[in-house]
Amino acid sequence: MKNSTLVFRSLGIIIFLAGLAHLFSFGIDTSDDAPTPTIETNAVPVEQPEAENPTEKPVANTAYNPETDHLIGQWKVAYNTEDFKGAIVYKIKKESKVFNAYTHQYQDENGYAEKAKGSKALTITSFNGSKGKGIYNIEYEGKQYEVDCKIAQVDENTFTLSYDYYGYGDVETWKRQ
Amino acid sequence: MIDFLAKKLDWLDVHHWFYIFNDLSLFYIIIPFFVLELIRYAYLKRLDKDLVLDSIANVITFGGFFLVEVILGILAITKVYYWVYNNISLPHLELNWATVICCVLLADFAYYWEHRTMHRIGIGWATHTVHHSSPHFNMSVAYRFGPLDAIMPVVFSLPIVMLGFDPILVLLSEVFVQVFQTLLHTEIIGKLTKPIEFIFNTPSHHRVHHGSNRQYWDKNYAGILIIWDRMLGTFEPEKEKVVYGISQPINSVNPIVVFFHGITRFVKKLGQIKGFSNKLLAFVKPPDWMPKQ
Numbered sequence: 323m324k325n326s327t328l329v330f331r332s333l334g335i336i337i338f339l340a341g342l343a344h345l346f347s348f349g350i351d352t353s354d355d356a357p358t359p360t361i362e363t364n365a366v367p368v369e370q371p372e373a374e375n376p377t378e379k380p381v382a383n384t385a386y387n388p389e390t391d392h393l394i395g396q397w398k399v400a401y402n403t404e405d406f407k408g409a410i411v412y413k414i415k416k417e418s419k420v421f422n423a424y425t426h427q428y429q430d431e432n433g434y435a436e437k438a439k440g441s442k443a444l445t446i447t448s449f450n451g452s453k454g455k456g457i458y459n460i461e462y463e464g465k466q467y468e469v470d471c472k473i474a475q476v477d478e479n480t481f482t483l484s485y486d487y488y489g490y491g492d493v494e495t496w497k498r499q
Numbered sequence: 500m501i502d503f504l505a506k507k508l509d510w511l512d513v514h515h516w517f518y519i520f521n522d523l524s525l526f527y528i529i530i531p532f533f534v535l536e537l538i539r540y541a542y543l544k545r546l547d548k549d550l551v552l553d554s555i556a557n558v559i560t561f562g563g564f565f566l567v568e569v570i571l572g573i574l575a576i577t578k579v580y581y582w583v584y585n586n587i588s589l590p591h592l593e594l595n596w597a598t599v600i601c602c603v604l605l606a607d608f609a610y611y612w613e614h615r616t617m618h619r620i621g622i623g624w625a626t627h628t629v630h631h632s633s634p635h636f637n638m639s640v641a642y643r644f645g646p647l648d649a650i651m652p653v654v655f656s657l658p659i660v661m662l663g664f665d666p667i668l669v670l671l672s673e674v675f676v677q678v679f680q681t682l683l684h685t686e687i688i689g690k691l692t693k694p695i696e697f698i699f700n701t702p703s704h705h706r707v708h709h710g711s712n713r714q715y716w717d718k719n720y721a722g723i724l725i726i727w728d729r730m731l732g733t734f735e736p737e738k739e740k741v742v743y744g745i746s747q748p749i750n751s752v753n754p755i756v757v758f759f760h761g762i763t764r765f766v767k768k769l770g771q772i773k774g775f776s777n778k779l780l781a782f783v784k785p786p787d788w789m790p791k792q
């Protein structure tokens with residue numbers, strides 16, 4: 323077989339297979355499994371200021387919602403595992419329609435604190451004021467995993483975050499800082 | 500179907516599936532199968548000292564190969580892969596069924612070319628000849644590796660990372676291909692049904708690859724799919740009874756001799772070649788190449 327034939331056939335195979343993968347990753351809109359970011363607001367007021375004053379608040383989603391937005395702020399979680407003993411302070415922000423938690427500060431057992439990288443640790447995709455769901459980024463053997471999690475409000479200043487993955491799970495208590 | 504292929508997967512799931520095939524298959528297929536082969540050898544009165552020692556040598560060469568693989572893996576592979584992935588790659592692909600399937604197929608295609616290269620360039624054959632040097636053909640032969648066998652796959656799988664596939668997925672896919680290949684090293688299974696023999700690499704096709712009969716040289720390089728050989732002109736069906744081994748047998752079951760015999764022969768050959776550029780050429784020219792006087 324001619325070398326040029328080998329090259330053309332090989333390139334054809336590679337382009338076909340890589341193209342297919344890219345098509346399925348970026349070309350196809352799978353609307354049903356895309357995480358539909360819904361903050362289940364059971365309150366109407368968000369719409370009202372917009373109606374009264376449309377120029378001032380163009381993005382209704384970011385308007386303050388007293389039912390859910392007490393999540394915004396700093397939260398501290400204590401850990402006592404083999405890898406890490408201490409606490410992490412997270413900063414929850416409301417971005418577009420969801421709440422995102424970013425690492426803010428690490429504290430060791432002795433309370434010594436160190437600034438964190440600010441990487442995204444949690445996305446709360448839905449929250450109705452007492453219960454919610456989200457995606458939690460956990461690290462396992464050096465690799466990041468996105469794991470479904472549940473959050474439940476305990477009181478004004480506490481909520482729990484739980485996840486379970488092949489028996490590899492935990493319940494974390496998030497305390498307001 | 501399209502929705503299914505594009506459905507996002509979780510890394511833990513994907514790891515888990517690969518783990519079941521890549522790692523656990525040793526216990527639920529390979530070892531039981533090897534035991535079966537030993538029973539068959541005993542029944543055919545072919546279970547002799549040479550066969551047992553040959554099998555032990557195979558496993559020991561795997562130890563040597565694995566050591567190189569681990570050192571290479573820790574030192575370079577993950578770092579190089581991730582550097583390529585983060586700096587010179589197409590947009591990173593999502594993790595879905597389509598990506599996993601395409602990655603395995605690309606890893607299989609890369610395996611074809613890597614394997615073909617191992618046979619057709621001097622330094623490649625110097626290490627891969629170890630795998631072909633056993634006069635027997637059973638599961639343990641699949642573990643017979645040469646000292647540099649771990650290096651070439653890295654070179655051939657980096658382009659897959661450049662296409663946007665996650666480095667870990669690429670590594671898992673490579674192992675997947677390798678494990679599939681392992682299962683083909685047996686005389687127990689004859690020819691399978693026509694459609695399977697047409698599409699997939701089978702024990703029959705791979706016996707041909709290990710043949711020292713002249714018409715079987717440098718044929719059937721495939722990992723999982725034999726169609727690569729059919730498309731690229733290297734397919735040969737099993738007709739004549741296969742005589743296993745290489746054209747110049749090593750007649751040794753000493754694991755050290757087995758492991759290094761390709762390199763030793765290659766170094767000897769380099770000594771016979773005159774001129775520095777000719778010596779360099781010997782690395783990339785076909786194994787039977789000799790400069791014209």
Ligand SMILES: [Zn+2]
Binds near residue numbers: 627
């Ligand atoms: Zn080979």
